[in-house]
Amino acid sequence: MAYVLIFSRHFPFSHRLRGTSICLLSLFISFLCYCALFPGAAVMQKSGDPTPSCLQADGVKLRLQKSLSCLHPLDAQRSSAAGEAPQPQTDQRRPAAAAALTARDNTPSPPMSHLKFGNKKLPNAIIVGVKKGGTRAVLEFIRIHPDVRAAGTETHFFDRNYDRGLEWYRGLMPRTLESQITMEKTPSYFVTKETPHRISAMSQETKLIVVVRDPVTRAISDYTQTLSKTPDLPSFQDLAFKNQSLGIVDMSWNAIRIGLYALHLENWLRYFPLAQIHFVSGERLITDPAGELARVQDFLGLKRIVTDKHFYFNRTKGFPCLKKPESSGSPRCLGKSKGRTHVQIDRDAIEQLRDFYRPYNVKFYEMVGHDFRWE
Numbered sequence: 623m624a625y626v627l628i629f630s631r632h633f634p635f636s637h638r639l640r641g642t643s644i645c646l647l648s649l650f651i652s653f654l655c656y657c658a659l660f661p662g663a664a665v666m667q668k669s670g671d672p673t674p675s676c677l678q679a680d681g682v683k684l685r686l687q688k689s690l691s692c693l694h695p696l697d698a699q700r701s702s703a704a705g706e707a708p709q710p711q712t713d714q715r716r717p718a719a720a721a722a723l724t725a726r727d728n729t730p731s732p733p734m735s736h737l738k739f740g741n742k743k744l745p746n747a748i749i750v751g752v753k754k755g756g757t758r759a760v761l762e763f764i765r766i767h768p769d770v771r772a773a774g775t776e777t778h779f780f781d782r783n784y785d786r787g788l789e790w791y792r793g794l795m796p797r798t799l800e801s802q803i804t805m806e807k808t809p810s811y812f813v814t815k816e817t818p819h820r821i822s823a824m825s826q827e828t829k830l831i832v833v834v835r836d837p838v839t840r841a842i843s844d845y846t847q848t849l850s851k852t853p854d855l856p857s858f859q860d861l862a863f864k865n866q867s868l869g870i871v872d873m874s875w876n877a878i879r880i881g882l883y884a885l886h887l888e889n890w891l892r893y894f895p896l897a898q899i900h901f902v903s904g905e906r907l908i909t910d911p912a913g914e915l916a917r918v919q920d921f922l923g924l925k926r927i928v929t930d931k932h933f934y935f936n937r938t939k940g941f942p943c944l945k946k947p948e949s950s951g952s953p954r955c956l957g958k959s960k961g962r963t964h965v966q967i968d969r970d971a972i973e974q975l976r977d978f979y980r981p982y983n984v985k986f987y988e989m990v991g992h993d994f995r996w997e
């Protein structure tokens with residue numbers, strides 16, 4: 623445009639006709655150049671389509687910088703905060719991304735609620751288990767990633783709500799841009815017999831994430847949670863053993879049954895190849911959240927944007943927390959119920975349970991090709 627103005631200034635009023643035709647010619651040449659440089663943007667402007675179709679093409683990053691009009695404000699904010707240099711990019715993204723995390727949690731939030739960008743898609747990736755393994759933490763950590771959007775609550779679609787149909791399920795999902803991954807988490811899926819078949823019927827491409835943790839500590843954590851809601855619960859030992867002096871474990875008790883990972887996994891492997899299932903170590907998620915998140919991002923085919931810069935360790939809680947977004951006041955740790963102190967179980971019972979789980983654990987290590995070192 624500047625070029626056009628400067629050009630036309632050289633021609634005074636008396637040459638108006640010639641000036642006008644040169645002006646038009648310049649405009650036309652400018653338009654051709656513009657089209658050659660940004661074909662997607664030009665098409666979008668012409669069709670006047672408000673949906674961000676320009677994101678589907680290659681060279682997304684270039685166009686993100688050049689035509690922010692096709693993004694919703696959150697992403698625009700992100701990419702403008704991202705700057706040009708690749709290294710500080712992740713660093714500068716953090717506040718916006720972390721703010722987005724908070725915004726998504728308290729639905730409906732004013733800046734997001736009126737936006738109708740993108741479409742609701744069935745999930746590409748599901749965190750299917752396990753209860754008390756750290757599934758909430760994985761979801762909260764991975765959704766910092768700008769290319770991930772997740773349903774806020776556990777949908778229980780494939781176990782309890784399957785008869786409501788896929789369109790009901792889709793309705794629970796957040797709107798996403800074409801380039802974003804849709805996720806949900808429902809930890810009971812991993813131990814529900816019908817779930818693998820049902821998920822594969824939705825899409826055989828679905829990526830599955832299982833957060834696993836030492837089955838003994840998992841069972842105690844599970845019991846602790848139930849006890850907090852049901853104070854007159856029988857003792858852990860009474861529920862875990864059919865006969866403790868004989869060391870006979872009650873495998874039908876859910877808190878015990880969930881930890882038989884090898885048995886549940888067998889069921890999944892009838893419908894999904896192992897390569898499509900990623901296992902997160904619940905232990906390492908606490909000691910090295912960034913390392914575990916790097917592997918999750920690789921598995922999902924995402925750039926490693928969630929890094930150790932996003933976490934700090936809260937010693938009181940014994941848990942990693944997300945650093946605070948600049949806009950809001952407090953840092954984000956998981957709820958009070960997460961990382962709570964477990965009830966004390968006597969050493970004998972724990973040893974008996976370790977013996978009980980050992981063969982199942984070994985089998986599980988062999989199946990997944992990874993030793994989780996639950997002693």
Ligand SMILES: *[C@@H]1O[C@H](CO)[C@@H](O)[C@H](O)[C@H]1NC(C)=O
Pocket residue numbers: 864865866867868
């Ligand atoms: C456990 O087994 C022992 C030995 O057979 C038996 O004496 C005891 O009564 C059993 N306890 C329970 C609670 O069944």
Ligand SMILES: *[C@@H]1O[C@H](CO)[C@@H](O)[C@H](O)[C@H]1NC(C)=O
Pocket residue numbers: 936937938939943953955
């Ligand atoms: C750490 O966790 C404790 C207990 O949940 C909480 O009271 C405290 O504010 C947290 N500290 C930081 C720095 O996050």
